[in-house]
Amino acid sequence: MQPTSSKPFYYESFPSSGLVAYFSMEIAIDPRMPTYSGGLGVLAGDTLRSTADQGVPLAAFTLVHRKGYFQQHLDENGVQREDIQPWNPADFCTEEKARVTVSVEDRTVTVRAWRYELMGRFGHMVPIYLLDTDLEENSGWDRGLTDHLYGGDSNYRLQQEIVLGMGGVRMAKALGQRVNVYHMNEGHAALLTLGLLESQLGGGPLGAATEADIEQVRDQCVFTTHTPVSAGHDRFSTEQANRILGGDRTARLEKMGCFRDGMLNMTLLALRFSRNANGVAMQHAKVSRQMFPEFTINSITNGVHAPTWVSEPFQQLLDAHLPAWRRDNLYLRSAIDLPEQEILSAHARNKNALLNEVAARNGFSANPALSPKVLTLGFARRAATYKRATLLFTDPERLQEIAAAAGGLQIIFAGKAHPQDGPGKALIQQIFEDAAKYSNGVLRIIYLENYDWDLGAMLTAGVDVWVNTPRRPYEASGTSGMKAALNGVPSLSILDGWWIEGCIEGVTGWAIEDGADDAAEASSLYEKLEKAVVPLFLEAPEKWARLMRITLAVNGSFFNTNRMVRQYTRNAYYPVKLIKQAKLQRLEERADDRLPDMMTLNA
Numbered sequence: 001m002q003p004t005s006s007k008p009f010y011y012e013s014f015p016s017s018g019l020v021a022y023f024s025m026e027i028a029i030d031p032r033m034p035t036y037s038g039g040l041g042v043l044a045g046d047t048l049r050s051t052a053d054q055g056v057p058l059a060a061f062t063l064v065h066r067k068g069y070f071q072q073h074l075d076e077n078g079v080q081r082e083d084i085q086p087w088n089p090a091d092f093c094t095e096e097k098a099r100v101t102v103s104v105e106d107r108t109v110t111v112r113a114w115r116y117e118l119m120g121r122f123g124h125m126v127p128i129y130l131l132d133t134d135l136e137e138n139s140g141w142d143r144g145l146t147d148h149l150y151g152g153d154s155n156y157r158l159q160q161e162i163v164l165g166m167g168g169v170r171m172a173k174a175l176g177q178r179v180n181v182y183h184m185n186e187g188h189a190a191l192l193t194l195g196l197l198e199s200q201l202g203g204g205p206l207g208a209a210t211e212a213d214i215e216q217v218r219d220q221c222v223f224t225t226h227t228p229v230s231a232g233h234d235r236f237s238t239e240q241a242n243r244i245l246g247g248d249r250t251a252r253l254e255k256m257g258c259f260r261d262g263m264l265n266m267t268l269l270a271l272r273f274s275r276n277a278n279g280v281a282m283q284h285a286k287v288s289r290q291m292f293p294e295f296t297i298n299s300i301t302n303g304v305h306a307p308t309w310v311s312e313p314f315q316q317l318l319d320a321h322l323p324a325w326r327r328d329n330l331y332l333r334s335a336i337d338l339p340e341q342e343i344l345s346a347h348a349r350n351k352n353a354l355l356n357e358v359a360a361r362n363g364f365s366a367n368p369a370l371s372p373k374v375l376t377l378g379f380a381r382r383a384a385t386y387k388r389a390t391l392l393f394t395d396p397e398r399l400q401e402i403a404a405a406a407g408g409l410q411i412i413f414a415g416k417a418h419p420q421d422g423p424g425k426a427l428i429q430q431i432f433e434d435a436a437k438y439s440n441g442v443l444r445i446i447y448l449e450n451y452d453w454d455l456g457a458m459l460t461a462g463v464d465v466w467v468n469t470p471r472r473p474y475e476a477s478g479t480s481g482m483k484a485a486l487n488g489v490p491s492l493s494i495l496d497g498w499w500i501e502g503c504i505e506g507v508t509g510w511a512i513e514d515g516a517d518d519a520a521e522a523s524s525l526y527e528k529l530e531k532a533v534v535p536l537f538l539e540a541p542e543k544w545a546r547l548m549r550i551t552l553a554v555n556g557s558f559f560n561t562n563r564m565v566r567q568y569t570r571n572a573y574y575p576v577k578l579i580k581q582a583k584l585q586r587l588e589e590r591a592d593d594r595l596p597d598m599m600t601l602n603a
Helices: 039-054 154-174 192-200 211-218 238-245 247-255 266-272 282-291 312-321 329-337 340-362 389-393 396-405 422-438 453-462 480-485 518-539 541-556 561-573 576-589 591-600
Strands: 019-023 058-063 071-074 080-083 100-104 107-119 125-132 179-185 221-224 235-237 263-265 276-279 375-380 409-414 443-448 465-468 491-494 509-512
Touching: 019 039, 019 154, 039 058, 039 107, 039 125, 039 179, 039 561, 058 154, 100 154, 107 154, 125 154, 154 192, 154 238, 179 192, 179 561, 192 211, 192 221, 192 266, 221 266, 235 238, 238 247, 238 263, 247 263, 263 266, 276 282, 276 561, 312 329, 312 340, 329 541, 329 561, 340 375, 340 443, 340 453, 340 541, 375 389, 375 453, 375 518, 389 396, 389 422, 389 518, 396 409, 396 422, 396 443, 396 518, 409 453, 422 443, 453 480, 465 480, 480 491, 480 541, 491 518, 509 518, 518 541
Parallel strands: 019 058, 019 179, 058 125, 179 221, 221 276, 375 409, 375 465, 409 443, 465 491, 491 509
Antiparallel strands: 071 080, 100 107, 107 125, 235 263
16 A cells, blocks of 8 residues: 555654664564564564554564475374475565674674565655575575574574674664664564673673663663563573673673573563563563562553454445544544444455365365354464363364354364474374364364465454463463454453453453363353354344444454554653653754744643
């Protein structure tokens, strides 16, 4: 879409003396660029799309991931095979002339950057710099440091984090950027703080750093943590730190309390060097404070980029009735008045598109095709054991009884397991086994391979109910249910992550009640399906349409990156005191035009 001339009313006048440098190991930039693995990367991409829409002075840094994450292939038994996803950054990006170096295991590694220009709706451009070590002056091993997203072992991961954090800081300086704020999106980027400290010392020994030096670095940094799972926090042994980072750096980090249980903890490092830290949902912030009680950790609940995830049928519906929704997602609140029949019609188009895609992928010519008239549940996310994808099959006889009473039930699964996650791969195979056992004339279970951006958009828009069953409290936020909500699709979910904030029972969806064990929570899931979801879907289409429009109006208007980015800019990037300081600086620079600025100083 071409940028429009009128800016939204919240298009802020940000401090002009510098920008935000946003660091993330993965960013979903474009569906054709395999630079992301899942939720973290998609969130990062949506964040940048909203910063571009809102005119935030920001530049992003990530790695190029020349061979992508992986292409998932599943055989008839659900055994996962991974293929690389090679791509050429020159097809999408412009190579920068700047070169910087980082030290990795006492080797000098040269880094370049590819610039992707992300254009917002109102003409503001956010540059994304993809760092790349595939240069002739580097060794064969070092040329591959930016090849694989989450590939290799922990040694490879630490070396990549040096390139991202320390290389990114140096690249920003080499590109002549004046940075006010460094935002670490998860602990993968925590070493940027070390890069800033070394720059502060002008190359002097880290042991000479004073508390004032450390505080100056801290004043520039903000941090978002994304996981309440201990294993999700990057940790490296003292031996790895000494060998890969170097003894001087390791000793300094240990002295500063960045080690826990004998391991360099990247979340601790980020927290110790940040003036502001936040979790990604209210509940997640509580869990994070329990994990790191010595720190203040606030919450800014995640969102999704509405123009990206609202399906075409719903875009047409909203454009006809709420034309300002793209400019300001708060206008989605007025979806409460959308015509019910038009909502049902838009969803029917989405459901047909999804079922046609499922048929194309699974070859239903010889099998009964999925029916658009049958209640369809969606479950798609990374295949990890704590997400409990098989909870639906705890009592297969009861599930089949519910399916029979509903006149049929269709369940569509999708999701990749990390290549090194054996239990996650086994989970996919278990779903295939369950599908073979329990699928019949009334219960149909499908697992789609290679869950990605495009398939995720079709699933969240096309199913009737979005299901999420994580084991509490391990869901930091979750965003797939938010995408569903933007298309009027209600959720049936465990009360964890974002759903604690988004669930209004029977109004925006349904909560699976907490139980003593998996069996108790599965029983609650069946109870809600049998007594709430199925009767409403079968017997009261007008009430179902009402549920859909309330879901869109209530959750769509809040769980979006439009709102989220405004919270970051006002509470993390540019708190009031910093904005006033910047305005005072501009007053001094423009002594001949004081009156207008004085009038807006306290606005």
